[in-house]
Amino acid sequence: xxxxxxxxxxxxxxxxxxxxxxxxxxxxxxxxxxxxxxxxxxxxxxxxxxxxxxxxxxxxxxxxxxxxxxxxxxxxxxxxxxxxxxxxxxxxxxxxxxxxxxxxxxxxxxxxxxxxxxxxxxxxxxxxxxxxxxxxxxxxxxxxxxxxxxxxxxxxxxxxxxxxxxxxxxxxxxxxxxxxxxxxxxxxxxxxxxxxxxxxxxxxxxxxxxxxxxxxxxxxxxxxxxxxxxxxxxxxxxxxxxxxxxxxxxxx
Amino acid sequence: xxxxxxxxxxxxxxxxxxxxxxxxxxxxxxxxxxxxxxxxxxxxxxxxxxxxxxxxxxxxxxxxxxxxxxxxxxxxxxxxxxxxxxxxxxxxxxxxxxxxxxxxxxxxxxxxxxxxxxxxxxxxxxxxxxxxxxxxxxxxxxxxxxxxxxxxxxxxxxxxxxxxxxxxxxxxxxxxxxxxxxxxxxxxxxxxxxxxxxxxxxxxxxxxxxxxxxxxxxxxxxxxxxxxxxxxxxxxxxxxxxxxxxxxxxxxxxxxxxxxxxxxxxxxxxxxxxxxxxxxxxxxxxxxxxxxxxxxxxxxxxxxxxxxxxxxxxx
Amino acid sequence: xxxxxxxxxxxxxxxxxxxxxxxxxxxxxxxxxxxxxxxxxxxxxxxxxxxxxxxxxxxxxxxxxxxxxxxxxxxxxxxxxxxxxxxxxxxxxxxxxxxxxxxxxxxxxxxxxxxxxxxxxxxxxxxxxxxxxxxxxxxxxxxxxxxxxxxxxxxxxxxxxxxxxxxxxxxxxxxxxxxxxxxxxxxxxxxxxxxxxxxxxxxxxxxxxxxxxxxxxxxxxxxxxxxxxxxxxxxxxxxxxxxxxxxxxxxxxxxxxxxxxxxxxxxxxxxxxxxxxxxxxxxxxxxxxxxxxxxxxxxxxxxxxxxxxxxxxxxx
Numbered sequence: 001x002x003x004x005x006x007x008x009x010x011x012x013x014x015x016x017x018x019x020x021x022x023x024x025x026x027x028x029x030x031x032x033x034x035x036x037x038x039x040x041x042x043x044x045x046x047x048x049x050x051x052x053x054x055x056x057x058x059x060x061x062x063x064x065x066x067x068x069x070x071x072x073x074x075x076x077x078x079x080x081x082x083x084x085x086x087x088x089x090x091x092x093x094x095x096x097x098x099x100x101x102x103x104x105x106x107x108x109x110x111x112x113x114x115x116x117x118x119x120x121x122x123x124x125x126x127x128x129x130x131x132x133x134x135x136x137x138x139x140x141x142x143x144x145x146x147x148x149x150x151x152x153x154x155x156x157x158x159x160x161x162x163x164x165x166x167x168x169x170x171x172x173x174x175x176x177x178x179x180x181x182x183x184x185x186x187x188x189x190x191x192x193x194x195x196x197x198x199x200x201x202x203x204x205x206x207x208x209x210x211x212x213x214x215x216x217x218x219x220x221x222x223x224x225x226x227x228x229x230x231x232x233x234x235x236x237x238x239x240x241x242x243x244x245x246x247x248x249x250x251x252x
Numbered sequence: 253x254x255x256x257x258x259x260x261x262x263x264x265x266x267x268x269x270x271x272x273x274x275x276x277x278x279x280x281x282x283x284x285x286x287x288x289x290x291x292x293x294x295x296x297x298x299x300x301x302x303x304x305x306x307x308x309x310x311x312x313x314x315x316x317x318x319x320x321x322x323x324x325x326x327x328x329x330x331x332x333x334x335x336x337x338x339x340x341x342x343x344x345x346x347x348x349x350x351x352x353x354x355x356x357x358x359x360x361x362x363x364x365x366x367x368x369x370x371x372x373x374x375x376x377x378x379x380x381x382x383x384x385x386x387x388x389x390x391x392x393x394x395x396x397x398x399x400x401x402x403x404x405x406x407x408x409x410x411x412x413x414x415x416x417x418x419x420x421x422x423x424x425x426x427x428x429x430x431x432x433x434x435x436x437x438x439x440x441x442x443x444x445x446x447x448x449x450x451x452x453x454x455x456x457x458x459x460x461x462x463x464x465x466x467x468x469x470x471x472x473x474x475x476x477x478x479x480x481x482x483x484x485x486x487x488x489x490x491x492x493x494x495x496x497x498x499x500x501x502x503x504x505x506x507x508x509x510x511x512x513x514x515x516x517x518x519x520x521x522x523x524x525x526x527x528x529x530x531x532x533x534x535x536x537x538x539x540x541x542x543x544x545x546x547x548x549x550x551x552x553x554x555x556x557x558x559x560x561x562x563x564x565x566x567x
Numbered sequence: 568x569x570x571x572x573x574x575x576x577x578x579x580x581x582x583x584x585x586x587x588x589x590x591x592x593x594x595x596x597x598x599x600x601x602x603x604x605x606x607x608x609x610x611x612x613x614x615x616x617x618x619x620x621x622x623x624x625x626x627x628x629x630x631x632x633x634x635x636x637x638x639x640x641x642x643x644x645x646x647x648x649x650x651x652x653x654x655x656x657x658x659x660x661x662x663x664x665x666x667x668x669x670x671x672x673x674x675x676x677x678x679x680x681x682x683x684x685x686x687x688x689x690x691x692x693x694x695x696x697x698x699x700x701x702x703x704x705x706x707x708x709x710x711x712x713x714x715x716x717x718x719x720x721x722x723x724x725x726x727x728x729x730x731x732x733x734x735x736x737x738x739x740x741x742x743x744x745x746x747x748x749x750x751x752x753x754x755x756x757x758x759x760x761x762x763x764x765x766x767x768x769x770x771x772x773x774x775x776x777x778x779x780x781x782x783x784x785x786x787x788x789x790x791x792x793x794x795x796x797x798x799x800x801x802x803x804x805x806x807x808x809x810x811x812x813x814x815x816x817x818x819x820x821x822x823x824x825x826x827x828x829x830x831x832x833x834x835x836x837x838x839x840x841x842x843x844x845x846x847x848x849x850x851x852x853x854x855x856x857x858x859x860x861x862x863x864x865x866x867x868x869x870x871x872x873x874x875x876x877x878x879x880x881x882x883x
Contacts, residue, residue, distance in 0.1 A: 074464050087455065318708060
């Protein structure tokens with residue numbers, strides 16, 4: 001379990017995240033939703049030590065983030081941010097192999113390569129594994145980066161807007177993979193996501209943020225609700241049930 | 253060409269250049285000429301290697317292939333020190349002043365300067381590394397202004413001495429200094445060994461490196477200090493060769509086409525040695541000292557670099 | 568800061584500037600000038616004042632233009648290779664046409680400065696990572712590369728000390744008959760003034776400006792030509808004054824915001840006031856000797872620049 005306790009962040013005089021507390025349950029997909037500038041990405045970055053928090057605690061399985069060695073944390077929790085521009089020219093396979101760094105310190109053994117191959121297969125990158133990243137489309141690139149986090153083989157996976165710049169087909173593909181990771185491999189996934197319908201269809205738990213505060217959190221079913229959404233987005237969003245899914249109709 | 257072949261080729265070329273330099277047209281006694289030239293070659297290998305190593309590391313830390321570590325103002329500081337000594341104490345002082353003292357004084361000043369700069373700028377969290385560089389460059393310009401001011405006031409004879417120092421030269425390296433530098437460089441390289449395994453990961457950028465468990469700030473600070481020490485020692489030993497590192501690092505990237513530092517670092521060191529020994533050979537035997545090597549290296553490095561910038565634009 | 572304070576400062580400093588010098592002239596003497604004093608005023612003191620004001624105004628204004636065009640607060644002739652290219656041009660002129668008149672030298676320097684700035688803009692265009700601090704880094708690097716080419720030729724012809732003394736910013740050499748080329752800057756600055764808004768739009772990018780019906784290429788080219796011309800003229804008559812085009816516009820935007828129409832006159836005034844103040848300081852500090860303006864501005868300017876950078880980081 002990841003426990004966030006009264007964590008806050010300020011840039012200069014501007015408070016981006018007010019002291020917030022939230023728990024992320026094991027074996028679930030938790031989505032962070034909310035309008036632009038709500039502090040979702042900042043919170044995610046603090047949970048994964050990419051940026052330091054000004055106050056509060058983040059406990060991962062009961063241990064404070066700052067008290068564990070960074071190299072040990074890398075075996076427990078991984079984070080993928082949304083912009084992943086690299087200055088080096090890497091093949092897909094090279095990139096995925098980097099995910100094994102926490103275990104191998106750069107000298108990969110047979111077991112490491114097994115993980116790399118599995119990650120590549122899981123993300124269906126077999127036939128392009130020797131291509132260079134700059135030859136890939138946005139969706140393929142995104143899959144390659146996710147494959148790297150898979151190779152890292154951590155219990156917790158944090159993804160910051162993994163669907164950014166992807167078309168419908170690839171978005172669905174990625175979300176399905178995430179679902180499988182949770183259902184088949186028992187991973188715990190936290191994503192920041194803008195499209196609330198993806199959050200509705202694929203996540204177990206939703207945390208809604210606004211102006212650096214948590215407005216409301218709860219199981220997906222309770223959160224996808226016109227009243228809750230009004231509070232979060234200041235919009236009236238009718239919710240309709242289509243098949244098994246609750247769909248928000250926010251276009252009109 | 254496989255990796256092995258490329259390495260063998262470079263090593264052979266480096267050895268050939270060195271041998272050519274030592275054995276070419278030995279007139280007079282072997283016992284005198286060969287050791288003297290070998291000393292020069294040793295200085296070249298030491299500085300060439302140190303500069304190549306630190307440039308590759310520096311470019312990885314900054315995630316940028318168009319920067320060279322001396323731009324944080326080390327070269328300008330070196331010139332300021334040399335000009336300042338002559339300006340304040342006259343040209344006689346530079347001959348009186350023990351070469352070894354001058355070397356130690358310059359090296360220590362540069363290392364202290366770099367250390368202070370890092371200290372100042374890493375106090376705040378999440379400091380942008382480019383910010384550090386820019387402040388360094390500005391301080392460099394500041395040193396440059398003061399240096400120019402003093403240079404203009406020097407009489408032409410004294411200026412000739414300063415001008416000598418403006419350009420790297422392997423001609424007046426003595427054994428004491430060489431041994432001292434060798435020890436420092438060896439110790440620092442040994443120290444940096446435990447951080448070199450992080451270099452590949454660091455080239456992915458800060459966020460990926462942290463995610464993969466690298467203690468980013470800690471490692472980057474240590475490596476930056478290593479770079480500063482190496483460059484300071486190399487500069488104090490022979491003088492500034494600003495664009496050598498830029499030249500050889502980029503040639504190495506192109507020649508090897510890999511991101512692996514276990515290949516890039518030794519590769520760029522070999523290229524650096526080839527460039528310096530080959531260059532020195534040409535300067536001494538063909539131009540017969542009418543120009544200095546570092547001026548040529550800077551010129552070639554500069555032109556190559558502009559070519560790189562413009563070429564990358566097309567793609 | 569109100570504009571009238573700046574005017575006041577300008578007037579006070581101008582008067583001071585005229586009466587500071589080895590030859591003692593007091594304001595009272597104005598009514599009973601000896602021939603000698605009259606001569607000094609007309610040949611040395613007034614030309615000096617005029618050239619300081621022109622140089623201060625024009626360098627600050629073109630700095631502002633460059634910043635508008637590149638949308639980057641830290642770009643200026645010093646940080647974009649313009650200055651170094653012009654310097655290379657002057658060297659080339661000295662080597663190829665030994666008997667070149669100042670005007671011819673200026674033309675060669677202009678061509679080089681223009682080419683250098685163009686190359687820098689090309690590089691900028693394609694740089695993927697547009698960090699505000701990274702861009703001037705590229706420019707400075709580019710500048711020092713051009714500098715290495717200059718050194719190569721200067722070394723071969725034993726001109727290094729010559730060139731550095733010649734190009735160090737210095738007003739003490741300004742005498743009647745030797746500075747008039749600076750007047751070329753005046754019409755250039757006026758054009759810059761008239762075009763200012765268009766530079767801002769062009770800075771938003773090609774598509775943005777085309778959408779607003781602006782001939783993007785033309786405006787950018789005019790901007791670069793102005794920058795190159797002013798830089799070469801000032802470099803040739805006064806020498807290099809580092810950071811001037813960088814710090815003045817930045818200080819002004821700190822207290823005035825970004826509205827170009829308002830910012831322009833302040834930038835011009837503050838530029839003149841700053842250079843005047845530095846010049847007077849350089850003249851009194853080791854009186855009766857002088858510290859050249861290049862050094863004074865270099866020292867004070869780098870201090871201010873570092874401060875500006877720190878400040879920007881604090882607010883980022």
